[in-house]
Amino acid sequence: MVGEGILKGMAETARNFFGSFVSKDRLTTVQYPEERELQIEAARDFPFLVYDGADWQQGMRCVACQICEKECPPKCIFIEKSKDKKPDANGKPQFYPAVFNIDISVCMSCQICVEVCPFDAIKMNVDYNLSTDDRFAGLLLNKQRLSKSNDYYRKIHPTEATAVDARLAEERARQKAKAKSAAEAKAAAEARLTTTAVQPASGEPR
Amino acid sequence: MTHLAQLAQEVDQIFVLAAHWLLSYLPAALQPLCSAILSVAAIIIVFATLFALTTWLERKGLGRMQNRYGPNRVGPFGMLQPIADGVKSLTKEDIVPITADHAVHFLAPVLLVTASFMDYAVLPIGRNMVLVNLNAGVLFFFAIGSMMELAVFMAGWSSRSKYTLLGAMRAIAQMISYEVPLVLASIVVIMQAGSLSTVSIVNMQATYSGIWPHWFVFTPWGFAGFVLFMVAATAESNRSPFDLPEGESEIIAGYYTEYSGFKFALFFLGEYIGMFATSGMAITLFLGGWSAPFSFLTWVPSYVWFFAKLLAIISVFIWIRGTLPRLRMDQLMNLAWEFMLPMTLLNLLTAGIWHFMPAGSSRWLVCSTMVVVPCILLSRGLKHRKKFQVRTYHYSE
Numbered sequence: 001m002v003g004e005g006i007l008k009g010m011a012e013t014a015r016n017f018f019g020s021f022v023s024k025d026r027l028t029t030v031q032y033p034e035e036r037e038l039q040i041e042a043a044r045d046f047p048f049l050v051y052d053g054a055d056w057q058q059g060m061r062c063v064a065c066q067i068c069e070k071e072c073p074p075k076c077i078f079i080e081k082s083k084d085k086k087p088d089a090n091g092k093p094q095f096y097p098a099v100f101n102i103d104i105s106v107c108m109s110c111q112i113c114v115e116v117c118p119f120d121a122i123k124m125n126v127d128y129n130l131s132t133d134d135r136f137a138g139l140l141l142n143k144q145r146l147s148k149s150n151d152y153y154r155k156i157h158p159t160e161a162t163a164v165d166a167r168l169a170e171e172r173a174r175q176k177a178k179a180k181s182a183a184e185a186k187a188a189a190e191a192r193l194t195t196t197a198v199q200p201a202s203g204e205p206r
Numbered sequence: 207m208t209h210l211a212q213l214a215q216e217v218d219q220i221f222v223l224a225a226h227w228l229l230s231y232l233p234a235a236l237q238p239l240c241s242a243i244l245s246v247a248a249i250i251i252v253f254a255t256l257f258a259l260t261t262w263l264e265r266k267g268l269g270r271m272q273n274r275y276g277p278n279r280v281g282p283f284g285m286l287q288p289i290a291d292g293v294k295s296l297t298k299e300d301i302v303p304i305t306a307d308h309a310v311h312f313l314a315p316v317l318l319v320t321a322s323f324m325d326y327a328v329l330p331i332g333r334n335m336v337l338v339n340l341n342a343g344v345l346f347f348f349a350i351g352s353m354m355e356l357a358v359f360m361a362g363w364s365s366r367s368k369y370t371l372l373g374a375m376r377a378i379a380q381m382i383s384y385e386v387p388l389v390l391a392s393i394v395v396i397m398q399a400g401s402l403s404t405v406s407i408v409n410m411q412a413t414y415s416g417i418w419p420h421w422f423v424f425t426p427w428g429f430a431g432f433v434l435f436m437v438a439a440t441a442e443s444n445r446s447p448f449d450l451p452e453g454e455s456e457i458i459a460g461y462y463t464e465y466s467g468f469k470f471a472l473f474f475l476g477e478y479i480g481m482f483a484t485s486g487m488a489i490t491l492f493l494g495g496w497s498a499p500f501s502f503l504t505w506v507p508s509y510v511w512f513f514a515k516l517l518a519i520i521s522v523f524i525w526i527r528g529t530l531p532r533l534r535m536d537q538l539m540n541l542a543w544e545f546m547l548p549m550t551l552l553n554l555l556t557a558g559i560w561h562f563m564p565a566g567s568s569r570w571l572v573c574s575t576m577v578v579v580p581c582i583l584l585s586r587g588l589k590h591r592k593k594f595q596v597r598t599y600h601y602s603e
Contacts, residue, residue: 003585006529006530009529009530010525010526010529012529013271013525013528013529014525016270016271016272016273017267017270017271017528019273020270020271020273020274021270026273027273027274027275028273028274029274029275031275
């Protein structure tokens with residue numbers, strides 16, 4: 001008979017209606033500003049710049065190589081390379097970005113900048129509370145707003161950050177070893193130089 | 207006891223008495239005009255408030271049916287949401303398409319709201335509470351109701367957009383098709399009451415045998431008529447599952463696609479007001495208008511009963527909307543012409559037989575059979591026994 005299915009459907013909606021008052025489990029809504037769901041580790045929205053240590057200007061990993069700027073598909077990154085060099089976290093003098101802007105109204109969260117960065121300096125953020133009443137300046141993030149500490153990175157992407165830290169530590173150790181061996185070689189060379197100065201007879205072609 | 211009865215009567219007539227008291231301060235020449243203005247203002251305020259309440263109720267109810275909270279931010283339980291919505295729609299930009307017919311584009315929502323409010327002129331909201339007691343009240347109601355179609359088509363045509371035109375054409379096809387069963391379903395009541403006046407139709411139902419009222423819905427033809435009337439009323443007010451004229455998924459918003467801001471809100475208002483009016487008519491014709499459901503409850507003021515019944519019908523509308531998906535155009539037309547129309551015609555015959563048969567159980571048996579058997583047979587006709595199979599094409603292998 002006509003209407004049988006309608007009645008069945010209406011019984012179902014009535015069950016939902018009253019059930020939603022009785023059991024909280026039925027309600028899947030997360031009431032946003034008060035309640036927040038934990039983000040999954042792979043979550044990402046816009047890039048940020050990582051710095052080591054406590055001072056964001058001192059510890060900035062970025063050396064203004066501008067690879068990310070060139071690779072960015074929507075061209076939302078703007079970098080101005082510095083004229084001078086400053087020592088980085090390892091104490092090695094490096095260029096640094098005098099200006100580093102990302103227009104997140106243009107950014108499409110593709111993560112290509114992160115993939116191409118040889119210095120692990122740019123990573124993806126997870127902060128989605130970015131609404132602003134100024135749609136131009138409010139969405140153009142400058143160097144200071146982009147800078148986040150390595151601790152922050154460890155907090156939002158723990159697995160990834162551990163891998164990056166290990167890689168960087170290895171790199172630094174190798175560099176240190178290299179520097180050490182270079183220093184030793186230099187010392188040895190100097191020593192040899194002094195010995196050759198003492199004994200000029202041994203003839204080795206230059 | 208008589209003292210209490212008198213008090214109940216005074217509470218029942220409180221609005222009528224208040225109006226009389228207010229008007230008594232005016233010169234006699236101004237009284238008819240001011241009385242009309244007062245009543246119209248009261249109707250507009252009450253039903254606009256009911257509209258606000260219903261939008262909130264609907265969003266809450268639908269939310270709960272879908273296991274959501276619904277609006278709960280503005281005010282306690284989100285009750286001030288309609289005010290926020292009103293402020294929003296007032297401050298929004300009013301966009302008129304450059305190629306639109308500006309005058310008609312502007313007039314369409316105005317006409318819709320005016321027409322839907324004019325329906326209330328003949329609805330008895332309580333005892334002695336009707337704006338005009340026309341002796342052709344029901345006829346007036348349906349005549350005004352068909353003005354809404356004009357407004358809908360004005361909106362669709364003047365916007366000069368494909369979606370609005372498609373929506374308007376759907377709306378016209380649907381509203382004209384369903385107006386036939388709507389009117390035919392109500393004719394049974396006019397046959398029984400012998401009057402087109404809404405006031406006398408309600409008065410006829412406001413009598414009791416024992417504790418039971420003489421509502422027309424408590425007869426086989428009345429029940430069938432009520433169900434048919436409500437189905438047709440749902441289609442008339444373009445509500446789910448008959449919301450093809452709006453059909454968001456296909457034609458954006460149908461005939462009011464090109465409306466924004468306050469004009470859009472006016473369309474929304476007009477639709478709901480029209481829905482309340484048709485529900486009010488269903489109450490007047492079949493559910494005994496303002497009369498109490500039991501004789502021992504007659505001390506409750508009449509307008510309370512009217513609005514209680516109206517809210518009950520609105521809840522059912524919301525419930526239906528939360529349950530049923532939208533019909534297809536051919537299903538919609540099939541339902542109107544292959545099921546509703548024959549059923550209403552048969553119902554007319556049933557009402558006539560009921561009238562001429564002697565009162566008793568034999569009358570009940572004959573008339574119930576006359577309603578139930580055709581309903582079963584016709585509903586079989588609605589089911590198209592098509593075998594669904596994988597389609598094969600001539601050139602495919």
